Each structure stands twice: as C-alpha cells, then as structure tokens.
Amino acid sequence: MVFFGGLLALIGLVTLVFRDGDVAGVPAVGLGVALLVIGAVAVGLGVWRKKVVRRRRRERGEPEPVGDVFERAKALPRLIRAARRGEYPGLPTSRMALWGFALLYLVSPIDVLPELLPIIGVADDAGVAAWLFTSVSTAAGLYLRHERDQQKGLRP
Template identity: 80%
Template sequence: MVFFGGLLGLMGLATLAFRDADVIGLPAAGVGAGLLLVGAGVVGLGFLRRSRARRRRAARGEPEPIGDVFERARALPRLLRAARRGEYPGLPTSRMALWGFALLYLVSPIDVLPELLPIIGVADDAGVAVWLLTSVSTATGLYLRHERDRSQLPPR
C-alpha cells in the first residue's frame, strides 16, 4: 500500500507540475491535488497496516525477520541451498515455484496488461516485482533469524 500511495502522490505532483490543460474535463490543479492527498492517505494507511501486522505477529510469537538488504541478499543462495537439501523447512517448495513463475512472468514478453496502455500496462509488472522482492526479502530475513538461533544453541 505504501508503494501504491507513493505512486499516486508522484502522479499528483507530476500533474501539478507539468499539466496545463484539463484532465477529463477537470482542472489539472484539482486533479493533481486530489491525487496527492489520496496518495498521502494511502501511504499513511499502509504504514498503519504494517505496524498493526507487526504487533499481531509479535503477540502470536512469530519470529521477526532480521538483517538489512545486503545481508538478506547474501543469505539468498544459502537459503535456496538449505531449502533444496531439506535442511530448512521454513521455505516450502511451492513458494520457490511461485518465485520462479514470477521471474518468468517479469522476463517474458507476454503480459496480462500490455505495455501499450500508458500507466496500467506497467502496473502488473510492478506489482509482481514488488511481491517478489517482498517475499524473497521476508524469507531471507526469517532464514537469517533461523541461522542465528541455530548458532546460539548449545552443542549436543
């Protein structure tokens, strides 16, 4: 939601800055200000939703992902190796298959919405890319926590 709200806000700013003519019969300044306000609201709701989800996970005792972007990127090959060997049950085969399908969709020339449509044509690719990056980042963060917890266990 935060990403989508940011896009709406950017579209509002671009409309305010570069558009002189009416937009669908409405004044450009009104459309730009409206998009900017709606985008800010969606960003705020996205942050609120994210914080509520984090509190719910903590209340249920679910582990929180750790590591920054670079640590998670370095952990991805280890995660894939461990999942393939069966050493890490936290990553089901179905999720790895979904990651593969998402990559295939992003590189294939066939789209659900063609790029010929001005903004909407890129939205499906952007949505798949955001989902893929978020899913991979969360999985690698959980794997880093798993590695850290395993290294802190006393030897048998």
C-alpha cells in the same frame, strides 16, 4: 502498499508540476490532486497495516526478520540451497514457485495490463515487483534469524 502509494503520489506530483493539458479528458490538476490523495491514503494504510501485522506476529510469538538489505541479499543463495535440500522448512516449494512465476511475469512481454495504458499499464508490474521484493526480503530475513538461532543453539 506503501510502495504503491508512494508511486501513485509521485505520479500525481509529476502530473501537477509538468502536465499542462487534460489527461484523457480530465483536467491535469484534478488528476494530480486525486492521485496524490489516493497515494497518501495508500501509504497511510500500508504503514498502519505493517504495524498491525508486526503486533500480531509478536503476540503469536513468530520470529521477526533480521538483517539489512545487503545481509538479506547475501543470504538468499544459502536460503534457496537450504530450502531445496530440505534443511530449512520455513520456505515452502510453492513460495519459490510463486517467485519464479513473478520473475517470469516481470521479464515476459505479455502483460495483464499493457504498458500502452498510461499509469495503469506500469502499475501491475510495479505491484508484482513490490510483492516479489518484499516476499524475498522477508524470507531471507527469517532465514537469517534461523541461522543466528542455530549458531546460538536456540533451535535444532
């Protein structure tokens, strides 16, 4: 949601700065301001939601993902191998299938919302990409936590 809100705010800012004429019958200034406001609200809600989810995870005792982007990217092949062999139960086969469908959707020329529609046409791809990257990153971070815990002897 934070990514999508930031994208909307950026599109609103670009519309305000560079667009002179109307956009589909709507004044460019009005559209730009509306997109900026909607984007800012989405970013705020995303940040708030992230804090709530993190707090709930801590209350339930769920592990937090660890590692930076590069560590998680390096751990991804190990994660997929371990999940396919059944050595890591934290990644269900259904999630890997969803990742595959998301990748297929991103590279396929068929879209739910065609790119010919301004702004909205790219939004579905951006949403799928944002979900895919966050899901993969979180799963890799949890796998890194699992590996580190195993090395310390905390979990079997």
